[in-house]
Amino acid sequence: MMAIFQYLFYSILLETPLVMLFYRREWKNVIPVEILLNSFTWPILSLLYFMYPHSLLQFEAGVVIAEAAAFKVFFEGSWIKALLASFSANATSLLAGVWINHLSIF
C-alpha cells in the first residue's frame, strides 16, 4: 500500500526545483510550501482519479488552479506568474507520471 506514496515523493522532487526557478528570491520558502502543497493536492487527486470516471487532465486542471492560488498567497508575484509556475510544475510531473505508469491523460 505504501508503494503509491513513492509518486508523491517523485512529484515533490520534480516540482520543487521548477517552482524555485520562478520564485528564486524566496527559494527557502518554496521548499516547505511545495512539500505541504503537494501533500495536500496529491492525495486528493489520487483519490478522485481512482473513484470518479473523469479524465486525469480535468483533475490536474483543478490542481493547477489550486496550486496557483497558493503560490499567489505565499509568494510575491502576479497571478500570471503563479499560474505559469503551477502549470509548468504540474505539467512536468503529470507527463512524468503518465510516462512511468502508462496512464491515459484523456
Added chain:
Amino acid sequence: MQWKFATCKGLKNRGQPAGFIDKIFTFMLRILYNLNKNFLTIGTGMVYYLLRVLRKASYLIFGFILFFGLPASADMPGNTPRSDVTVTIKNVQLLGGYVLHVLDYDKDIIIAHDTVYNIYASRGVPHSIMIWAVQNSSTTDSLFFDEFQQNNYVVELKGVSGKNILYDLKQTPVSTGDAADSLVNGAADVSLADIWKTNELLIGISFVALLGLIFYFLWRKKKKGKGNIDAAL
C-alpha cells in the same frame, strides 16, 4: 468594449491590509463597477450591491461552508456511507459463443466463468456497472447494476435471444453493518479493507498538509509583522 480599471473610491481599504478573499471580492466589484459605469443597467447594479454586502460577510460565508457544509456531506447523493454489494453471475457457459463484458467506470472486463463481482460503495455518486454480451459484430442490450439500492444481485443467465440476454434476477438486501459484511470471500475482504485504509490515509495526509499550510501561512504573517515593528523602531 474598453476596460477601464478606474479607482473605485468606495472600494478602498480602510487602513487595513486586504486579505486574499477581500482581494477576490474587490476584483469582482471593480469589474462590475466599471461595467455599471459604462453600461448602466439594473442587473449589474444589483449584482454590484449584492457583492458589496457579500464581501462584508465573506469570511462568515466561507467559514460556514467549511465547517458546516463538509461534515454534512453536502452535495453528495445519498449523504450516508453505503455498503458494498455483489453481483453473482451464474451459468456464463449458457451464453454459447457470446463473450460477457462488464464495464466498471472505464475498465472493460471480460467474464469467462461464473463470477462474484463486487461493486464497492462510492459514498458519493452511485457506483454502477454495465453488463453486456458480444459475438463478432452482434451486441446485446445492457444490464445495469449499482450499489445505491443496497441489494446483492444473483444473475442466473439462460442464454441470448436476439438482442436480449435471458436471465433470472434475485435481489437480497445487504445486511447492515460495514462494507465488509456484504463480501463473499476473505480475499476480497482484505482487498476492500486495504482500499478504504488507503483512502482514509490519503484523506488524513491531505488534511494534515492543509493544516500545515494554514499554520505556516499564519506563522509567516506573524513573523513579517514582528519584522516590520523592529524595522520601524
